Amino acid sequence: MFDETIKALKRLESGKISIPIEEDDKGYLDKQCPAEGCEFLFKVNDEDWHDIFKDEAVWCPMCRHEAPADQWYTIAQVEHSRNEALTMIKGQINRAMRTDALNFNRRQPRGGFLSMSMDVKGGTHRTYVIPAQAAEPMQLEIQCESCNARFAVIGSAFFCPACGFNSVIRTFSDSLRKIRAKKDNQETVRAALIDAVGADDAELTCRSLKETCLSDGVVAFQKYCERLYEPFGTPKMNVFQRLDDGSKLWEGALGVSYDDWLSPDELESLKVLYQKRHLLAHQEGIVDEKYVQRSGDTSYKPGQRIVVSKNDIELFLDLLEKLGRGLAEKCERND
Known part of the structure; x- marks a missing residue:
């Protein structure tokens, strides 16, 4: 009586359901x-997902998982995919049950004292799957310097998903870009x-955001130089x-120092900003004699x-x- 339904269940038991995943307008897949x-x-x-990426390992651009x-x-x-697979399974079973009902009704004798019929109601008729649609394209597109794999993110990325490579230059650039975004969006945050x-609280938060820009910059440059x-x-x-x-360390390694890229005035300005960062980190921003001596900044009193x-x-x-660009070019020529 339920031959077609049993066949459909067996096919579903032994088969696989494939749900296509669409790429976006630029040819990128969501991950x-x-x-x-x-x-x-x-x-x-x-x-690149098919030609460069390997089945055994992919890395997260943010945390390197x-x-x-x-x-x-x-x-x-x-x-x-779960919803589409369930919809397709229901549709195939529904179609098989309707076929069984139709076959059953065709085999019933006509004109007899007792007649029987079978009817299937409800359910879905769809037996095909709809591909998973792609999200909107992401603005920041990156190509790995090591394996040439192309990927895209929102905000920033630290690692290549195809090989796990961490680009020191891109990481430094992203760090400075985040600091600049923090500076430029303070009025929006304040409002x-x-x-x-x-x-x-708005004033305290925005002042803190502004002051942490110096600390973030020093740490970013430190990590950049270390790499x-x-x-x-x-x-x-x-x-x-x-x-x-x-x-002095760079002068010993490359034969050049910071004053090869910065003018005396620029270098003095940078030293003052470094000392301001030191005050914020260790003195809550309160000026002491050491700050005046080390920075040469006489606009403040202890x-x-x-x-x-x-x-x-x-x-x-x-x-x-400017320093980062000069160091990168010199290191590249020194290889």
């Missing part, structure tokens, strides 16, 4: 980190916070947080608190970018 606590969304070029290639489907893709928590310096040995801890010591302006941050980033 998501499977690590709990990260779940970073990114995209990979479809051609490593997992086989079949574990990088997005949460949205998995949910869509939102005033509505949410009031003017006092660039690896071929020359292992420097003392945090040596690149001290401008004079870092400059006991005052320093002020960090947007112009300070912009100058700071410009000078770090």
Whole structure:
């Protein structure tokens, strides 16, 4: 009686259901980190996914979690595939049951005293799957310097998903870009916070954001220099947080120092900003005699608190970018 339904169930039991995944308008596929606590969304070029990426390992561009290639489907893709598979299964069973009902009704004798018929109601008729649609293209497109794999992210990325390579130059550039975004969006943050928590908390938060730009820049430049310096040995801890010591170290390794790229005025300005960062980190921003002596900044007296302006941050980033670019070019020529 239920021959077609039994056949359909057997086919479903032994078969597989494949759900296509669409690429976006630029030819990129959506991927998501499977690590709990990260779940970073990114995209990979479809051609490179087949030609460059390896089945045994893919890396998260944000946290460098490593997992086989079949574990990088997005949460949205998995949910869509589950729903589509269920819809298709229901549709195939529904169609088989309707065929069984039709065959049963055809075999019933006509004109007799007792007649029987079978009817199937409800259910879905769809027996095909709809591909998982791609999310909107991501603006930041990156090509790995090591394996040439192309991928795209929102915000920033630290590692290549195809080979796990960490680009020191791209990481430094991303760090400075994040600091600049923090500086440029303070008024937007302030306006939102005033509505949410009031003017006092908004002012405290925005001032803190502004002041942490100096600390973020120093740490970014330190990490950048440490990576660039690896071929020359292992420097003392945090040596690149001290401008004079870092400059001397590069002079010994490359034969050039920071004053090869910065004018005397620029170098003095950078030293003042480094000292301001030191005050904020260790003195809550309160000026002492050491600050005046080391920075040469006579605009403050001991006991005052320093002020960090947007112009300070912009100058700071410009000078770090200039040093970073000069060091990268010199290191490349030195290889």
